[in-house]
Amino acid sequence: MTSFKPHYVYLLITFFLIIYLIAIIRKKDWVLFAGSGKYNFDYFIKIVGKTTVRLFIGFLSILGIVASFSAFYYHQNKDNNDKTINNIKENSEGVINQFNNFISLNPHYSYLLVAAGFGIFFLGFLFRWNWVLNPQGNHRMVRFHEIFGEENVRKIMIVITAIVTIICLGQFFNSN
Numbered sequence: 001m002t003s004f005k006p007h008y009v010y011l012l013i014t015f016f017l018i019i020y021l022i023a024i025i026r027k028k029d030w031v032l033f034a035g036s037g038k039y040n041f042d043y044f045i046k047i048v049g050k051t052t053v054r055l056f057i058g059f060l061s062i063l064g065i066v067a068s069f070s071a072f073y074y075h076q077n078k079d080n081n082d083k084t085i086n087n088i089k090e091n092s093e094g095v096i097n098q099f100n101n102f103i104s105l106n107p108h109y110s111y112l113l114v115a116a117g118f119g120i121f122f123l124g125f126l127f128r129w130n131w132v133l134n135p136q137g138n139h140r141m142v143r144f145h146e147i148f149g150e151e152n153v154r155k156i157m158i159v160i161t162a163i164v165t166i167i168c169l170g171q172f173f174n175s176n
Contacts, residue, residue, distance in 0.1 A: 007075035013068040021061040024054055031057065108175035115168035122161040125154050132157075 023031045032041040044053050124132030135141035144153050
C-alpha cells in the first residue's frame with residue numbers, strides 16, 4: 001500500500017475544478033454566487049452580462065485544471081523529469097558539437113546554409129510577408145522606404161537576395 005503523498009492535493013484540486021467547470025457548462029446558478037461588496041459576480045454580471053462572466057470563469061477553471069494537473073504530473077514524475085532534462089542538455093550539446101565538426105570538415109556546406117537563409121528572405125520579399133518588409137526599428141530601412149517607396153525597396157531586395165542566393169548556390173555546387 002502506498003502512503004499519501006502531498007502532491008495528491010493537486011489531483012484533488014483538479015477534480016474539484018472539473019466539477020466546477022461542468023457546473024458552469026450546465027449553467028448551474030450556484031456557480032455565480034453572490035457576495036458582498038463591489039467585487040462580486042453580481043457587480044460584473046450587471047456590467048458585462050451573465051454569459052460573459054460564465055465564459056470568463058470557465059476559462060479560469062480550465063487554466064486552473066491545466067495548472068493543477070500539470071503540478072501533480074510534474075511531482076509524480078519528478079525523478080524521471082530530472083533525468084530527461086539532463087539527457088536533453090547532453091544531447092543538445094552533442095548535436096551542436098556534431099554540427100560544428102561537420103561544418104569544419106565540410107566548409108562548402110556553409111554556402112548552402114547561407115543560400116537557404118537568403119532564399120527564405122527572397123521568398124519573404126516575393127510573397128510580401130510583413131516581417132520582411134517592416135522597417136520599424138531600423139533607421140536605414142525607414143530611410144530607404146522614404147526615398148524609394150515600399151514597392152521599389154521590395155524589388156531591390158528581391159534582386160539582391162536572388163543574386164546572393166545564386167552566388168552561394170554556385171559556390172556550393174562548384175566546390176563539390
